[in-house]
Amino acid sequence: MFFRFNELGFVKILQDSSVFGISKLLTFTKKSAGEYPQKQPENGLPKVKRAKTALALGSNMGDSQAILEAAIATLAQTPGISLEARSSWYKTKAVGPPQPDYLNGCVTLQVEMLPQELLESLLKIERQFGRVRQERWGPRTLDLDLLLYDDFIVDAPNLQIPHPGMRDRAFVLLPLAEIASDWVEPVSGCLIKELLKKVDCSDVHLLMGN
Ligand SMILES: Nc1ncnc2c1ncn2[C@@H]1O[C@H](COP(=O)(O)OP(=O)(O)OP(=O)(O)O)[C@@H](O)[C@H]1O
Numbered sequence: 441m442f443f444r445f446n447e448l449g450f451v452k453i454l455q456d457s458s459v460f461g462i463s464k465l466l467t468f469t470k471k472s473a474g475e476y477p478q479k480q481p482e483n484g485l486p487k488v489k490r491a492k493t494a495l496a497l498g499s500n501m502g503d504s505q506a507i508l509e510a511a512i513a514t515l516a517q518t519p520g521i522s523l524e525a526r527s528s529w530y531k532t533k534a535v536g537p538p539q540p541d542y543l544n545g546c547v548t549l550q551v552e553m554l555p556q557e558l559l560e561s562l563l564k565i566e567r568q569f570g571r572v573r574q575e576r577w578g579p580r581t582l583d584l585d586l587l588l589y590d591d592f593i594v595d596a597p598n599l600q601i602p603h604p605g606m607r608d609r610a611f612v613l614l615p616l617a618e619i620a621s622d623w624v625e626p627v628s629g630c631l632i633k634e635l636l637k638k639v640d641c642s643d644v645h646l647l648m649g650n
């Protein structure tokens with residue numbers, strides 16, 4: 441495993457790490473204050489407190505707007521997550537196999553969770569909303585993608601951050617630019633608003649009345 445620390449003492453780069461690549465460096469205890477698990481330092485590492493993350497939301501089955509609104513409400517009620525900002529909804533042409541149009545949007549969150557814990561919460565919420573995994577890029581009631589986690593780069597078998605598709609996807613970059621245009625995508629080193637200029641947004645339309 442290869443890692444280094446940013447100015448807050450966060451592990452900043454993880455490569456070839458296992459699912460618990462980060463938690464090898466940090467231990468967990470629930471006994472200190474508040475409802476959230478606290479990460480206690482080992483080897484003199486500072487305590488991990490909060491991270492800012494960005495998620496993409498998508499749906500193209502069922503009442504997508506109601507599903508996405510309910511997913512945001514569920515995220516906001518999840519211990520360890522607070523909703524910071526949310527974008528408008530966009531009606532977008534499906535990328536991938538032929539399927540109905542999607543409704544897409546993005547949120548930014550403050551989290552007191554490590555990336556793997558956050559992914560588990562997202563997968564749980566997807567299942568709660570009836571998500572059944574079928575074909576790759578196929579239709580779904582709810583898709584939650586973890587786009588960014590501070591300026592971390594994570595390359596674990598089940599989790600890549602930044603999300604590898606985000607740099608090319610207008611249906612991600614347009615809503616994300618509404619709420620986080622000056623966030624640097626750490627693999628390209630580009631601001632979200634710069635990445636947005638490079639993609640074709642002709643199939644992404646602001647949903648009226650939201
Ligand atoms: N950044 C990430 N956010 C969400 N899931 C991720 C991420 N990186 C890897 N994964 C893995 O991808 C799996 C989800 O695959 P899924 O079926 O949603 O892919 P997809 O939505 O069809 O394609 P894509 O991820 O390109 O949008 C999860 O189980 C998770 O382990």
Ligand SMILES: Nc1nc2c(c(=O)[nH]1)N=C(CO)CN2
Nearest residue numbers: 498532533534535542577611
């Ligand atoms: N427009 C659009 N196309 C997609 C989307 C999505 O959210 N929006 N998600 C996919 C699988 O993640 C595949 N294709």
